[in-house]
Structure formats: structure tokens, C-alpha cells
Amino acid sequence: MRQPPRILIVDDEPDMCWALKSALQIYNYSVATATRGTEGLELITTERFAVAFVDAKLPDLDGLELAALIRQKSPQTAVILISGYFYPEDGVISRGLKKGLLFGFLAKPLELGEVRAIARRAVEAGEGGDQYNDTNSPS
Structure with a gap:
């Protein structure tokens, strides 16, 4: 029997972690x-994750810095940056996408339908081997 895809959520707000976890476990x-x-x-060094949702502003690490470390330690993990500070058109986000650090980006407040959709696309892209390309940002 196939194991369900593993997703990691890194956010300094426990309520955000709970909401995302609850929304994704339903699927x-x-x-x-x-x-x-x-x-x-x-967790990335001890477990295998298909997807990691990473907050851009964490108390101990910058979100893009964490994305780079995740991709270095676990190249198969698709990293999706989430933020209430940045927007898709910000240079920081576009550079992260172009460098292959990010699979995608979602702006807070998050719409759970978008969260589920990008998680599904990331898992499917990882299974198909075409993990990072320019079509992964939500439209």
C-alpha cells in the first residue's frame, strides 16, 4: 500500500500550522x-517530505535561507514560500523561483483551496520529475 505524501509546514504561528495541517490532512x-x-x-534531515510550506519570516531563519537549506539537504522536496509581507511580483519571490529554491509562493491570508491545489501540483510534479518550472506560481 502506498504511503500518503508527507508535507512539512514551518510557520512561527501555531494557529497557522494547525489550520494548514487540518486542511491538508482532509486530503x-x-x-x-x-x-x-x-x-x-x-525534520527535513530525518524524514522525507514531498512538499514544505515555509513562512518567509521566521524568528530564527529567513524563509528563503531555509528554502535553500531544505533544497540542499532534500532536493526532492518542493518548497512553497508563504508570506504576509511579500507578494508574487516582489523581486525576492521571482529570484527564488528562478534560482529553483521555490516551487511556488502563496500570499497570506491563505485561501485553503489554493493551498490544496499547489500542494497537489507539487506532489504530482515531484512524482513526474518535473518539479521546478515557471508554471508553478498561482495565477
Whole structure:
């Protein structure tokens, strides 16, 4: 029997972790959460994740810095940056996408339908081997 895809959520707001976890578990994803970047990095080194949702502003690590570390330690993990500070057209986001650090980006407040859709696309892209391309940002 096939294991459900694993998703990691790294956000310093416990309520955001809970909401995302609840929304994704309904669709049979196995979800782990961390409220600090270093905690998320520890999980990445000990477990395999298909997708990681990473907050751009964490108390101990910058979200893009964490994305780079995740991609270095776990190249198969699709990283989706979430933020209430940045928007899709910001240079920081476009550079992260172009460098292959990010699979996609979602602006807070999050719409759960978009969260589920990008998680599904990331899992499917990882299974198909075409994980990072220019079509992964939500429209």
C-alpha cells in the first residue's frame, strides 16, 4: 500500500500550522509542523517530505535561507514560500523561483483551496520529475 505524501509546514504561528495541517490532512496528506526554521530543518534531515510550506519570516531563519537549506539537504522536496509581507511580483519571490529554491509562493491570508491545489501540483510534479518550472506560481 502506498504511503500518503508527507508535507512539512514551518510557520512561527501555531494557529497557522494547525489550520494548514487540518486542511491538508482532509486530503490524506501526512503533515508535520514546526514553529522554528531550525526545527523544520531537523525534520527535513530525518524524514522525507514531498512538499514544505515555509513562512518567509521566521524568528530564527529567513524563509528563503531555509528554502535553500531544505533544497540542499532534500532536493526532492518542493518548497512553497508563504508570506504576509511579500507578494508574487516582489523581486525576492521571482529570484527564488528562478534560482529553483521555490516551487511556488502563496500570499497570506491563505485561501485553503489554493493551498490544496499547489500542494497537489507539487506532489504530482515531484512524482513526474518535473518539479521546478515557471508554471508553478498561482495565477
